[in-house]
Amino acid sequence: MSLELILLLLAGAAAGGFINGLAGFGTALLSLGIWLQIMPPWQAVAIVAAMSVVSGLQSLWLIRRDLGCGIDRLHRFLLPAILGIPIGTAVLGVVSAAALKLVIASFMLLYGAFIILRRSLPQLDQPMPAIDVLVGFLGGVLGGAASLSGPLPTMWCSVQPWTKGETSAVLRPYNVGILGIAVVVFAWQGYYSHDTLVLMAITLPATLISSQIGIAVFRRLTDRQFRWLLVWLLVAAGVLLALRELV
Template identity: 55%
Template sequence: MNAQFLIWLIAGAAAGGFVSGLAGFGTALFTLVFWLKVMPPQQAVAIVLIMSVTSGLQGVYLVRHAIVAERWRLLRFLLPALIGVPIGIALLGYVDARALKLVIGAFMLLYGTFFIARRSLPVFERRTHAADIVVGHLSGILGGAASLSGALPTMWCALRPWTKAEQRAVLQPFSVVVLAVTATILAIKGAYNTETLMPIGIALPITLLSTQLGITVYWRLEDKRFKRLLIGLMFVSGLSIVLGEIVSLGT
C-alpha cells in the first residue's frame, strides 16, 4: 500500500461519504471514480459496498419516521431488487476498470441532464406499481454489479410529487438493504480478505466523518438548492470522467 494508493483511497472515501450524507445516495458513484485508479473493479466494489452501507445507515436514521410511513412504497422497490442482486454479482466478474468508469461517468451525465430537463418532464401523480417493480429489479442488478443501486430509483422518484424527505425515505433504506445483501453474498464468496480489509479500516472512519458533514449541509439546504447542487455535482463529475476516458483511449 503505497502513498498514491493512500491518497486515492482517502479522497474517494471523503467524496463518497460527503455525497451520501448530502443526497442519501451516490457513495459508489463518487468513490469508485477515485478507487478504480488504484484497484481492480472487484476489490473496489467490495470495499465501496461497506462504505455505502455504513454511511447509508446514518442517513436511514435521519429519515426513520418517514420510512415507517412509506414502508409499503419502499417494499415495491426493494423486493424485486433483491431478486436482481445475484444477477448483478454474476456480471461483476466480467467488468473491467475502464468500462466501469465509463458506466459511472455516463450515469452521472444522465443524472445531470435528467434533472436539468426535469421541468419539461412529466410528473406522475397516479400509482405506478408496475414501473416501481421494474425500476427496483434493474437497480438490484446494478447494485450487485457495481454498487450503483441508487441511480435509477433516484431519477424515477424525482418524477413523483414527493418532498426530499419522502424521496430519501425510499432511496436511503433501499440502497442500504440492497448493498448489504450484496456485501453479504460477496463475503460468503471470500471477497473480504486482507487485501480488502486493510483499506476498509483506513477508509471507514473517513467515510463516516464525511457523511456527518454532508448531513449537516443537507439540513441547511432548501429543496431547490439541494436539487441544484446535485445537478452540478453529477453533471460536472460525469463530464470530466467521460472526457478523461475518451482522451485516454486516444493516447
C-alpha cells in the first residue's frame, strides 16, 4: 500500500468526519470526491456509509443530552424514510442515479440562492407534521436511489423555528438510521471484503478525531449561525454534487 493511497484515505476520512460532526450530513459529498480517485465506486460508497454511521454514533453520544428535544419529532422523519428506501432502490433501476443527483444538486443550489438573496432565513411558525412525514419519506427514497438521504431533511429543518440542538436531534439520528440500513444491505451484498475492512481500519481513527473537531465547532455556533451554516453547506454540497456528475 503506497504512501499516496494512505494520505488520500486519511484526507477523505478527515473531511467527511469533520462535516459529519459539524452538521450531521455531507460525509459522502466530501469523502467520495477523494476516495473515488483511488478505489472502485462500490467500495468507496460502502466505506463512506460505514464511516458515516461510526462518526454519527460518536456525535450522537457527544450531544446525547440534547437528543431529548427532538425525540418527539424524529419518528415522523425516520419511519417514513425506512419505507422509502426500497422504493428508491426500485427507482434506481428505472432512472439513472446521475440524473437524480443532478436534479437534487439543482434544487439545493436554487434553494440556497433564494435564501441568500433574501438575506434572511424564512421561518415557519406552525408545526407541519404531515410535511415532516413527506420530507422523511422522500429522503428515504433519495437515499435508496442515490445515497442522498440528508439534503432534503436538512433544507426543511433549516426553515423551522428550532434551536441548533433541536435540529441536530432530528438530522443526526435520521442520517445514522438510514445509513445504518445501507451498511446492513452492503454487508449482505458482500461489499465488506478483507481489503475493504483493511481500508476502513485506516480511515476509522481519522474519522473519529475529525468528527470530534466538528462537534467542538458546532458547540461554539449560535442558533442563527448554525442555520446559516446549513444553508451554505447545502449550496457547497450542490456545487460539488453537480461538478462530480458533470465532470
